[in-house]
Amino acid sequence: MGTKQLAERALEQGQGIVRLAPNWVPRSFCIPGRRIKLHPDDYYALGGERGGIDERWFSSTTPADNGPLTSQDEGLSFIVMQDGSTLGKVTLRDAVAALKGALIGDRLWDEHERWPMYSKFFDNQSALPHHIHHRDEHAKAVGQLGKPEAYYFPPQVNNHGGDFPYTFFGFHPHITRDQVRQCLSDFASGDNKITNISQAYRLEPGTGWDVPPGVLHAPGSMCTYEPQKASDVFAMYQSVIDNRQVVPGELLWKDTPEDKIGDVDYLMSVIDWELNVDMRFAEKHFMRPQPVKAVEEMEADGYVETWICYRSDAFSAKELTLLPGRTATITDAAAYGLIMMQGHGTMNQWKVDTPALIRYGQLTSDEFFVSESAARQGVKISNLSDTDPIVMLKHFGPENPDLTLE
Numbered sequence: 001m002g003t004k005q006l007a008e009r010a011l012e013q014g015q016g017i018v019r020l021a022p023n024w025v026p027r028s029f030c031i032p033g034r035r036i037k038l039h040p041d042d043y044y045a046l047g048g049e050r051g052g053i054d055e056r057w058f059s060s061t062t063p064a065d066n067g068p069l070t071s072q073d074e075g076l077s078f079i080v081m082q083d084g085s086t087l088g089k090v091t092l093r094d095a096v097a098a099l100k101g102a103l104i105g106d107r108l109w110d111e112h113e114r115w116p117m118y119s120k121f122f123d124n125q126s127a128l129p130h131h132i133h134h135r136d137e138h139a140k141a142v143g144q145l146g147k148p149e150a151y152y153f154p155p156q157v158n159n160h161g162g163d164f165p166y167t168f169f170g171f172h173p174h175i176t177r178d179q180v181r182q183c184l185s186d187f188a189s190g191d192n193k194i195t196n197i198s199q200a201y202r203l204e205p206g207t208g209w210d211v212p213p214g215v216l217h218a219p220g221s222m223c224t225y226e227p228q229k230a231s232d233v234f235a236m237y238q239s240v241i242d243n244r245q246v247v248p249g250e251l252l253w254k255d256t257p258e259d260k261i262g263d264v265d266y267l268m269s270v271i272d273w274e275l276n277v278d279m280r281f282a283e284k285h286f287m288r289p290q291p292v293k294a295v296e297e298m299e300a301d302g303y304v305e306t307w308i309c310y311r312s313d314a315f316s317a318k319e320l321t322l323l324p325g326r327t328a329t330i331t332d333a334a335a336y337g338l339i340m341m342q343g344h345g346t347m348n349q350w351k352v353d354t355p356a357l358i359r360y361g362q363l364t365s366d367e368f369f370v371s372e373s374a375a376r377q378g379v380k381i382s383n384l385s386d387t388d389p390i391v392m393l394k395h396f397g398p399e400n401p402d403l404t405l406e
Contacts (some may be wrong), residue, residue, distance in 0.1 A: 006088045007095035010081040011103065015348055016374025018079045020092065020337070020367040022358060025055040025064050025075055029247060033123040035157045035223040042360035059337025059369055059395060060118035061093035065232040075232070080363060092369065104335045105372030108397050117315040119227040119337065119395040121157065122219070127164040129247050130194050130218040130238035134255060138270050139233045141257045149228035150287070150309040151219070152208035152317065156341045156391065162221025164242070167209065168198040169217050170276035177268065184237060184264045187252050191240035201282060210285040210311035214272025227395045229314045235270065287311060289319060290405050302326030307405065308393070316400045322390040327382040332375040333401040336394045340366035343390035345383045
């Protein structure tokens, strides 16, 4: 069965909803926080040289950029389809290319000719190094796209906060460009102490942050749900993490044009200075969930839905809670991917459940992609538990027509 035929068959079988296989990604510079439900024996399933598996990517058409050891299709989500006794698989990227608007909607296909976002869990025992995602003008120089992103800290996977549940964003407002430049010049001389001039904010489960490109940030150790633009562009600006982990020098110059490698002024140009020293950064970029409509009205219909990522026009995300024993039909104006966080039940004709533990390579029924036509028609979700809510996170592409806040 060819790619297009398999994709069409999967969409037809799923009545506009396709099932996705778990998509695990290692990072050599991270220590897994062990909260993403992977079996304890499998966090180093790809070998110690690749590093621990500390990420699971959702609805991804974006290959992971993990250096020369990156495996084929790493970071790409696969649609899985049962055809009798045969299991068929096709990447979401190939399915989007084959089905176009029939899967993601004509609005997104006509403008982007791709699924232009993905989401992930990143799950680290310690804080990540201070790093930056390039704006479009800098990313274009290495054939990539700039990357805005956002964070949400789901309570279901944050029974503990890890070693450092605080995230650094930007710099103190009084910091000068020369001070930052000195940190970058000192990268190869030991700890460049860039967090000494940055601001840390305590992380709170059930809330989130908007992170535009060009903002330096050192994410804290909470397990984080992270919708983002479909890009893996970044550079690390911190040389030593917590006095125990050295960041390789090549990561400082990652995604720098060859003729600019060694040019600290180029690294400075990647920084959006005004955003990084904005004394109102928290006011503008912190996010508490916002109900999509009156809570009393939703509860009467058996559910509560909130916007959890809503400050970027490149993507958005919702959290849907279906109350125990209830059924609701939820409509959306755009295609979306989803990951189950809690509970079990049915979604149209699909059985959905939230696994407690997943082996590397095991299939699950907790991740799906909903086509625009199915979203518009309405997805009927039934909670088969008398006590446990169903909770799912839903990630959308750019300029969601439904995204309006009071």
